[in-house]
Amino acid sequence: xTTRKKYLLAVLGGTLFGITLVVAALYTxxxxxxxxxxxxxxxxxEAEVSWKQSKHFSxxxxxxxxxxxxxxxxxxxxxxxxxKVKIGLHDIWMYLTHSKEDFDFESKRTEEYAxxxxxxxxxxxxxxxxxxxxxxxxxxxxxxxxxxxEAKLNLQCVTCHLDAGHFxxxxxxxxxxxxxxxxxxxxxxxxxSVTSFSNFTETIPGTRASINMVAVPGGxxxxxxxxxxxxxxxxxxPAHEVTVSPFFMAETEITWNQYWAFxxxxxxxxxxxPETIYANNxxxxxxxVSGPTPPFGIPDQGWGMGSRPAITMTHYAAETFCQWLSLKxxxxxxxxxxxEWEYAARGGTQTPYxxxxxxxxxxxxxxxxxIFGTDTTTINRYxxxxxxxxxxxxxxxxxxxxxxxxxxMLGNVMEYCQDWYAEDAYEKAGTNAVDPKGPASxxxxxxxxGCYNDDAxxxxxxxxxxxxxxxxxxxxxxxxxxxxxxxxxxxxxxxxVCEGFTK
Amino acid sequence: xxxxxxxxxxxxxxxxxxxxxAVAAPALLASCSGNNNKLxxxxxxxxYYVPELPDKAIDGKELKVxxxxxxxxxxxxxxxxxxxxxxxxxxxxxxxxxxxLFPLRDQLKRDWGQDIPDERCFLGFDSYQKVIxxxxxxxxxxxxxxxxxxxxxxxxxxxxxxxxxxxxxxDAKGYRSIMATAKQAQAKGLSVVVGTQRxxxxxxxxxxxxxxAGLIGDITGGNVYWxxxxxxxRQREAGWTDMEWNIRDWVNWKWLSGDHxxxxxxxxxxxxxWMSGLKPVSATSFGARHRRVTxxxxxxxxxxxxxxxxxxxxxMCRQINGCSSKVSEFIQGSKGSWDSExxxxxxxxxxxxxKYDEEKAKQEFEQHNPYVLExxxxxxHIRKGTAHEEATDNAISCMAGIMGREAAYTGQTVTxxxxxxxxxxxxxxxxxxxxxxxxxxxxxxxxx
Numbered sequence: 001x002t003t004r005k006k007y008l009l010a011v012l013g014g015t016l017f018g019i020t021l022v023v024a025a026l027y028t029x030x031x032x033x034x035x036x037x038x039x040x041x042x043x044x045x046e047a048e049v050s051w052k053q054s055k056h057f058s059x060x061x062x063x064x065x066x067x068x069x070x071x072x073x074x075x076x077x078x079x080x081x082x083x084k085v086k087i088g089l090h091d092i093w094m095y096l097t098h099s100k101e102d103f104d105f106e107s108k109r110t111e112e113y114a115x116x117x118x119x120x121x122x123x124x125x126x127x128x129x130x131x132x133x134x135x136x137x138x139x140x141x142x143x144x145x146x147x148x149x150e151a152k153l154n155l156q157c158v159t160c161h162l163d164a165g166h167f168x169x170x171x172x173x174x175x176x177x178x179x180x181x182x183x184x185x186x187x188x189x190x191x192x193s194v195t196s197f198s199n200f201t202e203t204i205p206g207t208r209a210s211i212n213m214v215a216v217p218g219g220x221x222x223x224x225x226x227x228x229x230x231x232x233x234x235x236x237x238p239a240h241e242v243t244v245s246p247f248f249m250a251e252t253e254i255t256w257n258q259y260w261a262f263x264x265x266x267x268x269x270x271x272x273x274p275e276t277i278y279a280n281n282x283x284x285x286x287x288x289v290s291g292p293t294p295p296f297g298i299p300d301q302g303w304g305m306g307s308r309p310a311i312t313m314t315h316y317a318a319e320t321f322c323q324w325l326s327l328k329x330x331x332x333x334x335x336x337x338x339x340e341w342e343y344a345a346r347g348g349t350q351t352p353y354x355x356x357x358x359x360x361x362x363x364x365x366x367x368x369x370x371i372f373g374t375d376t377t378t379i380n381r382y383x384x385x386x387x388x389x390x391x392x393x394x395x396x397x398x399x400x401x402x403x404x405x406x407x408x409m410l411g412n413v414m415e416y417c418q419d420w421y422a423e424d425a426y427e428k429a430g431t432n433a434v435d436p437k438g439p440a441s442x443x444x445x446x447x448x449x450g451c452y453n454d455d456a457x458x459x460x461x462x463x464x465x466x467x468x469x470x471x472x473x474x475x476x477x478x479x480x481x482x483x484x485x486x487x488x489x490x491x492x493x494x495x496x497v498c499e500g501f502t503k
Numbered sequence: 504x505x506x507x508x509x510x511x512x513x514x515x516x517x518x519x520x521x522x523x524x525a526v527a528a529p530a531l532l533a534s535c536s537g538n539n540n541k542l543x544x545x546x547x548x549x550x551y552y553v554p555e556l557p558d559k560a561i562d563g564k565e566l567k568v569x570x571x572x573x574x575x576x577x578x579x580x581x582x583x584x585x586x587x588x589x590x591x592x593x594x595x596x597x598x599x600x601x602x603x604l605f606p607l608r609d610q611l612k613r614d615w616g617q618d619i620p621d622e623r624c625f626l627g628f629d630s631y632q633k634v635i636x637x638x639x640x641x642x643x644x645x646x647x648x649x650x651x652x653x654x655x656x657x658x659x660x661x662x663x664x665x666x667x668x669x670x671x672x673x674d675a676k677g678y679r680s681i682m683a684t685a686k687q688a689q690a691k692g693l694s695v696v697v698g699t700q701r702x703x704x705x706x707x708x709x710x711x712x713x714x715x716a717g718l719i720g721d722i723t724g725g726n727v728y729w730x731x732x733x734x735x736x737r738q739r740e741a742g743w744t745d746m747e748w749n750i751r752d753w754v755n756w757k758w759l760s761g762d763h764x765x766x767x768x769x770x771x772x773x774x775x776x777w778m779s780g781l782k783p784v785s786a787t788s789f790g791a792r793h794r795r796v797t798x799x800x801x802x803x804x805x806x807x808x809x810x811x812x813x814x815x816x817x818x819m820c821r822q823i824n825g826c827s828s829k830v831s832e833f834i835q836g837s838k839g840s841w842d843s844e845x846x847x848x849x850x851x852x853x854x855x856x857x858k859y860d861e862e863k864a865k866q867e868f869e870q871h872n873p874y875v876l877e878x879x880x881x882x883x884h885i886r887k888g889t890a891h892e893e894a895t896d897n898a899i900s901c902m903a904g905i906m907g908r909e910a911a912y913t914g915q916t917v918t919x920x921x922x923x924x925x926x927x928x929x930x931x932x933x934x935x936x937x938x939x940x941x942x943x944x945x946x947x948x949x950x951x
Contacts, residue, residue, distance in 0.1 A: 128690075129686050129687070129689075129690050130686070131682065131683035131684075131686035131687060132687070133660060133687050135683055137676055137679055137680070140679040140680065140682065140683040141679055141923075141924055143683075144679060144682060144923060144924075145924065477924060478924060479920050479921050479923075479924035479925070480921075
């Protein structure tokens with residue numbers, strides 16, 4: 001054979017090999033993108049059932065949408081092949097090293113996680129027209145908002161259409177009109193009679209809701225952290241002595257049962273301007289407050305209502321709850337000051353948590369803990385946080401109380417305080433302050449205690465955070481945005497305090 | 504450097520400048536100054552719409568047209584259409600009032616031999632559905648503006664091509680409805696033309712080509728005007744219900760017309776948005792009422808618009824007798840300016856570097872009436888089967904007008920985000936020739 005022939009043979013062979021490789025790769029790509037191929041490793045039949053109950057399986061058009069149509073970028077794009085390689089390797093690794101019980105599939109269906117496994121560009125590949133015939137005015141408004149802000153705010157299709165691919169029982173995209181009220185038990189006619197400074201159960205007249213109130217003795221404590229305390233941040237400095245007067249505090253975060261009782265009595269129309277609501281509610285002679293408008297979707301996220309903490313309300317909604325409760329009972333209910341909150345959370349202790357243990361051993365941060373795991377034995381008894389929450393709130397009965405008898409002060413949901421937040425609030429607090437109320441003005445409110453998906457380091461008694469309405473209302477398409485409901489935060493609730501011994 | 508990332512129609516990247524020289528060439532030929540031989544186009548040819556404007560529409564499929572709204576504008580539009588194209592049959596007319604409909608029917612018979620029988624002359628608020636359902640291919644919608652979104656929606660649902668007289672939206676809900684319907688019309692491949700006829704007026708189309716080619720540089724601001732004398736009005740006559748009076752006097756009632764900052768001045772606001780490709784993010788406005796006889800509208804508005812890239816556009820409109828008149832648009836760029844009053848582009852020293860060649864156009868074309876040419880373009884798109892949709896852009900121009908109006912009415916700065924999501928809806932739930940809550944239709948007082 002001449003060199004020329006050898007050369008041609010090599011080119012021919014190379015080309016054939018190349019073609020075979022490409023065909024094989026495409027074939028592999030295709031066969032590994034079928035529903036059957038997905039189901040080979042993704043052994044969670046619930047997903048298939050809920051898919052078959054969804055609009056993406058059964059609809060007027062008869063078109064069925066396969067796994068890969070939503071859970072991969074549009075077929076044939078570079079992102080598609082990259083995602084196949086990346087996700088494929090990850091899935092095979094997880095399949096080989098984990099068992100089904102290791103996964104919390106429900107948490108993959110949350111607004112937080114779903115955008116990781118559903119791709120906007122894939123949604124829009126099929127749904128090329130976001131304004132189909134028959135779309136409602138609310139739908140047009142929401143999609144115009146989406147069109148104009150998708151890139152700017154990183155808006156995700158699944159945030160509003162969480163049940164599109166997999167049916168979620170009870171999930172409603174449209175607005176809710178009536179409150180799901182607990183209809184068991186008696187309707188209270190009188191508020192509680194309180195004659196001494198001891199625990200009592202407030203009974204809210206005209207409702208079936210009651211609230212256990214714990215008598216918290218007054219006292220002096222050290223608020224904040226010292227520089228060098230593990231995980232402490234500058235806004236916790238300096239540690240300073242504070243005295244608080246006695247008060248009553250709710251044993252738990254305000255529950256859905258309690259919050260719906262308020263909502264059912266005060267629900268307002270939704271077309272009233274916020275300024276009008278503020279003006280009406282703040283009249284000195286007000287005898288009935290205007291409360292929340294109907295929320296988008298079901299605000300319990302499908303986690304269940306009952307005694308779970310009510311969530312996603314604004315600070316104003318929490319304050320209005322207190323206003324309503326005060327009118328109903330004749331007692332003065334309000335949100336705790338930041339000092340009252342930390343005093344109550346500590347329950348007489350001065351350690352990072354009111355229970356034993358160090359943040360460094362509970363936290364998942366740091367190389368050591370991330371490799372060898374964290375200690376969970378003690379914290380597990382007292383707090384709902386990232387490692388035991390299954391990515392949702394839990395009922396208060398799951399945890400033991402702190403030394404004052406209060407549950408969930410740390411974890412479950414973050415709690416609003418009445419104070420404005422300022423990073424330098426403690427620097428200006430002075431020494432031996434009595435019942436301090438924080439800065440005179442601000443833009444965000446103090447929130448405390450960390451929540452169900454926080455690391456243990458965020459659950460320290462001294463850890464401070466604040467509301468962030470710009471981020472917490474990112475996907476709310478209304479203008480003005482809701483003054484009652486937050487669209488983009490779940491782990492926020494509140495707890496109430498009551499002043500004075502008796503009426 | 505230019506910051507184009509915010510622009511609704513930003514296309515330019517560094518690479519695009521390579522193709523710029525070719526585009527810039529015609530502009531250079533017209534240019535008197537020889538030193539700016541490197542124009543950076545705002546948009547390349549083919550990236551913005553340039554209508555073909557022949558004297559007459561091409562022949563082709565016989566088309567059946569309906570007309571909804573037989574007043575002065577509707578009568579004009581149907582005659583313009585018949586001037587624009589052969590092979591058009593007027594098959595149905597709709598209006599609320601017989602005294603507007605039947606004289607038009609007689610005129611169409613007399614001048615065009617168009618015979619529209621009684622059974623296809625529809626009276627009433629639902630006449631638009633009957634006209635659209637009468638087997639039409641295309642429909643002219645020239646009712647008072649408040650009805651535009653519903654009539655356009657129905658026509659599009661039925662797959663009918665629409666001509667929409669401006670303005671097409673006067674409240675937030677109408678705006679959103681038009682935006683959604685426009686997308687549906689696109690999906691169906693319909694041809695939708697809006698009666699902002701400057702888009703089909705050769706001096707504007709040619710000026711826009713120069714501006715897009717970069718002859719005035721980057722657009723840095725603009726002023727637009729519609730200052731004229733008092734507009735017509737109708738006093739109430741005995742026997743008229745509230746609704747009948749309002750509709751017969753519609754240009755003086757904000758729920759019907761949207762006020763003249765939109766009803767009339769949208770033309771000029773639209774020119775700036777069209778050529779700049781920008782939409783406003785906020786509006787601050789003055790306005791008041793001094794001389795009007797009927798209705799609840801203002802006599803003048805003066806509005807400062809902040810556009811999405813931060814530049815300003817000022818708009819003014821006035822309907823008061825005895826004051827100076829001016830209806831035009833002026834756009835300032837980094838290298839020069841264009842004024843529609845003179846049809847000239849000047850460089851920064853004030854030298855005329857381009858002027859619309861009216862003589863040349865007169866030699867080339869016979870038809871110069873933009874009100875006819877817009878129908879030529881409409882029919883051509885329908886007969887060629889090339890989809891065309893102007894409602895989206897015009898709705899955005901109308902929304903600018905709405906922002907200006909609300910800013911003047913309230914005295915507050917109004918933002919795009921506020922207004923596009925507002926619940927404002929002027930369309931009454933019940934449409935009948937009966938009583939209206941006239942007591943609630945008061946002239947707005949800013950600051951209250």
